[in-house]
Amino acid sequence: MLTRNSLLDTPMYSTSRKNRSISSDSSLYLCQSQVMPTTSLESSQYSLDASDSMYLLAATQRTIATLTTENEELREHISVLSNALQSSTTLLDRKEQLIQERDTLIRELATRLLLDRQRQL
Incomplete structure (x- = not known):
């Protein structure tokens, strides 16, 4: 069963203070290498092609x-x-x-x- 503590015990998360906080909860930290700056998201060149758009449209209509x-x-x-x-x-x-x-x-x-x-x- 997943709990907050079991998630914090995974290598993905660390409770040490040297890492960057990812939430208002000061006990939850993410390794610096796992944090993606927003500038890289904004400059992303990813765009939907026609098949992705059709898939998303069909999925949206089904939903x-x-x-x-x-x-x-x-x-x-x-x-x-x-x-x-x-x-x-x-x-x-x-x-x-x-x-x-x-x-x-x-x-x-x-x-x-x-x-x-x-x-x-």
Whole structure:
């Protein structure tokens, strides 16, 4: 299992202070030879050729289609959950009403019993 410590133990990372920090976490350092300056990235001459562009376009379209399908499925699940929540709320309201009616009935019966006992005495 990968943990922060196991990653830091790999030769790629070092916790010594002589190396350059790659994050705001001062305990995580990267060897100087592994740090690519941004100027080399900016001056990179890499450009996409037609096959790379077509591949990226196709991959993007597949991803959009997949996400659209997943979005529709999630909307259906949300609708089902919304209906279930509404039904549960209705049932809880009815339960509360029945509890109040029961409490009222218990109070009325207790009052009648008390009056009957007083009459018998």
